[in-house]
Amino acid sequence: MKIYIVADMEGISGVVTPEQTSGSSSYFEAARFQYTREVKAVCEAALESGAEEIYINDFHGNGLNIMPEKMPKEAMVIRGTFRPCSGFDLLDKTFSGLILLGVHVRSATSKGVIPHTYTQKISYEIFGQPVGEFDLLSLIAGECNVPTILISGDSLAIEQARTNLPSTHMVITKFPVGNESALCIHPDRVIEQLKEETRRAVKAIRTIEPPQIAPPTQLVIKLNDVSITPRIEWIPGLKKTGENTYEYLGQSMKEIANIVYGTATLAECKF
Ligand SMILES: [Zn+2]
Structure with a gap:
């Protein structure tokens, strides 16, 4: 059994x-x-519960946050800066489950710790429903028939x-x-909960x-942020539907994710 972990930092305990x-x-x-400890705990619990191979995507910032030497030997880390895609490199149908660790709320959420969807300057919706990074990653995995079995965050x-x-296991x-700012659960308690929920999630993997x-x-x-309007309009295939809104029709979730990542990267680009 192969497990894919996308690990972000904003949602881990204490951050x-x-x-x-x-x-x-x-x-x-x-x-x-602490980020490294949480990823390690989840890897160990997944291995104890039957996982044989684990890919960890060091998803945050420059992708050089996890200490790879602390991970179990069965795990491999996708690390480094600027990758071709936004968190799902090498994710395919050979994986049995996706785990999203340390997630954060979507862009333009008034509460929640460090809200953004790759950028704070843009908010995204799919068929009228707001989407964040965790939504996009779980839908990409879904397209490969891979269930999202566990999520942690605020x-x-x-x-x-x-x-x-609704059936994904969750850890607050x-x-x-x-x-x-936040009321933070003790880091050791979070580690215990992550281990417990990972074991449950891996056991229930076929029901998710x-x-x-x-x-x-x-x-x-x-x-x-309207100041990014001209650069967003460089992208072909976007239909302007309002003063500050655009629409794109995609044939796959990977295509949608590429448009999200592309627009967010342009929004953050310093000229
Ligand atoms: Zn992050």
């Missing part, structure tokens, strides 16, 4: 501000240590994820107080349905 998620500060080093991110993934790491959408899929792109 509440961007200062903790990059740079060379002691805050980042401490957050990176309580609001978990609330958002539950809507589209903290309760948001503001966009950069992969989310799927029949194409063509309608993506709506809403600009929260």
Whole structure:
């Protein structure tokens, strides 16, 4: 059994501000240590429950956050900066389950820790429903017939994820107080819960349905920052549907994800 883990940093226990998620500060080093512990705990519990091979996608920032030497030997880490796709490199139908660790709320969520969908400058919807990174990744996996078996993150991110993934196992790491503050559960307690829920999720893997959408899929792109309008209009195939909104029809979730990643990358690009 092969398991694919996408690990992000914003949703792990104790992380509440961007200062903790990059740079060379002691805050980042401490957050990176806990991030590594949480990924390791999930790998160990998955291996104990029957997984034989694990791919870990170090999804956050420059992709150099996990300490690979701390991982079990059965796990391999996809790491490094600027990859061809946004978190699903090498994910295909040979995997039995997807685990999304440390997720965060979608762009333009008024509460929740560090809200964004690859960028804060754009919000995305699929058929009128807001989508975040966890929605897109679970739909891409669904397209490969791979169920999302476990998600961890703050309580609001978990609330958002539950809507589209009712049978996915969930672990709450903290309760948001503001966009950069939260009531945090003890890191050791989070590790225990992650292990427990991973074991349950792997055992129940065949009962968890992969989310799927029949194409063509309608993506709506809403600009929260109008200064990026000219560069978004460089992309062919986007139909302007309002002052700050565009529509794209995709034939697959990977195509939709590429448009999301492409527009978000352009939005963040410094000229
Ligand atoms: Zn991140």
